[in-house]
Amino acid sequence: MARKLLEKIDSPKDLQQLSIEDLEALAQEMREVIIDVVSRNPGHLASNLGVVELTIALHYAFDFLKDRLVWDVGHQTYGHKLLTGRRKKFPTLRQYKGLSGFPDKNESKYDPFTSGHSGHAISSALGLACADKINGVDRKIVAVAGDAAIGAGMSFEALNHAGDLKKNLIVILNDNEMAISSTVGAFAKYLNKIRTAPLFTDFKKEAHHLIQSLPIVGKRMDQTLEHIVEALKREITPGQIFVDLGFDYFGPIDGHDISALIDTLHNIKHLNGPILLHVITEKGKGFEPAAQNPARYHSAGKFQMHNGKMIEPQKDPKKISYTNVFSKTLIELAKSNKNIVAITAAMPEGTGVDAFGKEFPDRYFDVGMCEQHAVGLANGLAATGLKPVTAIYSTFLQRAYDQVFHDACLQGHGVLFALDRSGVVGNDGPTHNGLFDIAYLRHLPNMILMSPKDGTELKAMLSKAVQLKSPAAIRYPRANIPEDNLDNSYDPIEIGKGEIVKEGQDGAIIAYGAMVYPSMQCADMLAEKDIDITVVNARFAKPLDGNLIIDIVKKHQIVFTVEDHSLVGGFGSAVLELLIDKGIDTQAVHRLGVPDKFIEHGSRDVILKLLNLDAEGMCKTFISIWNKLEPAVIKNKEEYKETSNLI
Numbered sequence: 001m002a003r004k005l006l007e008k009i010d011s012p013k014d015l016q017q018l019s020i021e022d023l024e025a026l027a028q029e030m031r032e033v034i035i036d037v038v039s040r041n042p043g044h045l046a047s048n049l050g051v052v053e054l055t056i057a058l059h060y061a062f063d064f065l066k067d068r069l070v071w072d073v074g075h076q077t078y079g080h081k082l083l084t085g086r087r088k089k090f091p092t093l094r095q096y097k098g099l100s101g102f103p104d105k106n107e108s109k110y111d112p113f114t115s116g117h118s119g120h121a122i123s124s125a126l127g128l129a130c131a132d133k134i135n136g137v138d139r140k141i142v143a144v145a146g147d148a149a150i151g152a153g154m155s156f157e158a159l160n161h162a163g164d165l166k167k168n169l170i171v172i173l174n175d176n177e178m179a180i181s182s183t184v185g186a187f188a189k190y191l192n193k194i195r196t197a198p199l200f201t202d203f204k205k206e207a208h209h210l211i212q213s214l215p216i217v218g219k220r221m222d223q224t225l226e227h228i229v230e231a232l233k234r235e236i237t238p239g240q241i242f243v244d245l246g247f248d249y250f251g252p253i254d255g256h257d258i259s260a261l262i263d264t265l266h267n268i269k270h271l272n273g274p275i276l277l278h279v280i281t282e283k284g285k286g287f288e289p290a291a292q293n294p295a296r297y298h299s300a301g302k303f304q305m306h307n308g309k310m311i312e313p314q315k316d317p318k319k320i321s322y323t324n325v326f327s328k329t330l331i332e333l334a335k336s337n338k339n340i341v342a343i344t345a346a347m348p349e350g351t352g353v354d355a356f357g358k359e360f361p362d363r364y365f366d367v368g369m370c371e372q373h374a375v376g377l378a379n380g381l382a383a384t385g386l387k388p389v390t391a392i393y394s395t396f397l398q399r400a401y402d403q404v405f406h407d408a409c410l411q412g413h414g415v416l417f418a419l420d421r422s423g424v425v426g427n428d429g430p431t432h433n434g435l436f437d438i439a440y441l442r443h444l445p446n447m448i449l450m451s452p453k454d455g456t457e458l459k460a461m462l463s464k465a466v467q468l469k470s471p472a473a474i475r476y477p478r479a480n481i482p483e484d485n486l487d488n489s490y491d492p493i494e495i496g497k498g499e500i501v502k503e504g505q506d507g508a509i510i511a512y513g514a515m516v517y518p519s520m521q522c523a524d525m526l527a528e529k530d531i532d533i534t535v536v537n538a539r540f541a542k543p544l545d546g547n548l549i550i551d552i553v554k555k556h557q558i559v560f561t562v563e564d565h566s567l568v569g570g571f572g573s574a575v576l577e578l579l580i581d582k583g584i585d586t587q588a589v590h591r592l593g594v595p596d597k598f599i600e601h602g603s604r605d606v607i608l609k610l611l612n613l614d615a616e617g618m619c620k621t622f623i624s625i626w627n628k629l630e631p632a633v634i635k636n637k638e639e640y641k642e643t644s645n646l647i
């Protein structure tokens with residue numbers, strides 16, 4: 001399809017050649033490209049469609065090579081990427097070595113920060129504004145935050161600070177009434193009230209009309225319209241809360257009216273001090289299926305472009321996700337255990353607790369994008385003997401580290417953390433990988449850490465964990481469970497006890513969680529080469545099954561620890577600490593996991609393969625170490641050599 005306007009936009013400067021009508025047509029073309037690419041390369045759709053006009057207007061009114069534009073979360077920057085020299089690479093969105101789905105400072109000069117976690121934009125933008133003052137730099141700093149992002153604690157902290165400092169800062173509140181699903185909270189209700197107030201631009205027109213119709217004085221008064229509007233605005237401003245915080249509030253304005261947006265941005269960019277521009281947008285705008293069901297199309301799978309129908313990946317109907325197992329098991333357990341309550345931080349569907357919310361609305365809390373508060377709330381609930389299951393992605397719980405320390409562990413309260421998306425998450429990339437949770441939780445006294453090898457074990461762990469009186473976390477990946485059938489009967493889990501899955505004498509793999517099945521496959525591959533290894537399912541990173549691990553290390557010449565987690569401070573580190581503390585020789589131990597660097601985007605399978613954390617990769621690593629061992633200690637090394645180039 002010819003996109004005659006977009007094809008001419010190599011940088012935002014090119015927008016200046018276009019009329020308002022052309023800019024409107026450009027918005028249409030951008031939508032088509034976004035829908036087309038996302039229908040094939042699943043990504044964030046609805047939020048991006050909602051900010052197309054705002055994106056154009058921002059790049060028209062500012063020069064973000066000099067000025068700075070900071071998007072909150074950053075999942076809504078596809079239009080921004082199309083206008084800032086990344087149009088040709090756009091079809092590679094979220095693919096390995098392709099464009100990131102989020103702002104990426106290594107990707108473009110137009111992205112001042114790499115981001116993906118909500119609440120950061122106003123703080124970071126304020127930091128830039130403060131630095132500009134110190135460095136004597138004269139430029140405009142703009143932060144764009146959604147109505148859910150602005151409800152995050154960090155955003156409030158930044159507004160509080162910015163309103164006091166009075167530095168030049170423009171905050172654009174992109175209000176579409178939606179987080180992933182509906183935005184929750186009293187602040188969202190407050191914004192709702194503003195939304196129903198007359199649009200700022202309509203109000204100006206109305207006042208103009210009224211004054212013109214006054215006899216004689218009309219003309220003269222019209223000249224002072226701006227002043228009157230200013231004065232009236234202060235009196236009847238809908239966003240009074242922002243004014244009271246020290247901001248100049250403008251809005252609400254229609255976020256799909258390019259002309260009004262450009263006019264307003266041109267007007268406010270010359271004002272001093274902190275400014276908040278309230279823009280009303282529609283999530284999913286311009287693509288009916290997404291506009292009708294913005295939550296479903298927030299992060300869409302593949303779909304048909306002409307009707308939005310989701311194209312389900314060809315999947316074995318028996319295959320279900322860990323999230324699904326967690327979601328169903330939690331409901332089953334909560335039916336008989338009335339103490340169970342569930343908490344999500346604006347991720348009800350992603351974590352699967354939405355189903356719990358429908359079943360037990362009085363025992364369910366969606367706190368908004370406020371992970372810190374989620375953990376504090378859990379503490380209060382747990383203090384009374386209730387059992388809060390706090391379902392937060394591994395990467396987002398990082399935001400609440402101190403609350404985990406202070407409000408869960410220090411109190412010794414039985415808060416259970418369900419850490420979905422632990423490990424490599426895939427196409428969302430470095431901002432969303434869950435690679436640090438063992439490290440940031442393991443050192444906290446009272447904490448119990450476990451990870452199931454499959455769906456059946458997740459059920460077993462969850463049913464054990466909801467009985468615990470101390471804080472605990474279960475980590476599981478964004479993946480389908482590996483077994484074909486979910487077993488309804490399972491052996492009870494004993495805290496701190498692992499299991500030997502397979503016994504051999506040539507080496508051992510001690511695997512944690514999702515790495516157990518690939519380790520078993522690796523053992524099968526090695527068996528074909530006549531190398532017979534033991535595989536241990538560690539189950540716990542804290543407390544470790546010390547006796548089992550020491551026994552395995554003593555008996556084997558090569559021992560791998562395997563985890564889809566950072567090697568720094570992870571499961572393997574815990575094993576080494578144990579061995580050193582017990583005076584056990586650690587020479588045989590090799591740690592497999594994620595190196596000390598940020599891991600780029602690409603599908604989970606591709607990334608695990610690159611990290612040598614798939615069965616083949618483990619096998620290769622095992623053999624390279626095996627090859628270095630003295631022939632005397634390897635009884636079948638000669639036989640092995642004949643087949644070694646098979647790998």
Ligand SMILES: Cc1ncc(C[n+]2csc(CCOP(=O)(O)OP(=O)(O)O)c2C)c(N)n1
Nearest residue numbers: 047116117118146147148149178179180346
């Ligand atoms: C700290 C954190 N928690 C949760 C998320 C997951 N998340 C991504 S976008 C989103 C909703 C964003 O809503 P809003 O800020 O209103 O922006 P919109 O998508 O409506 O443009 C959520 C919950 C996140 N990115 N960061």
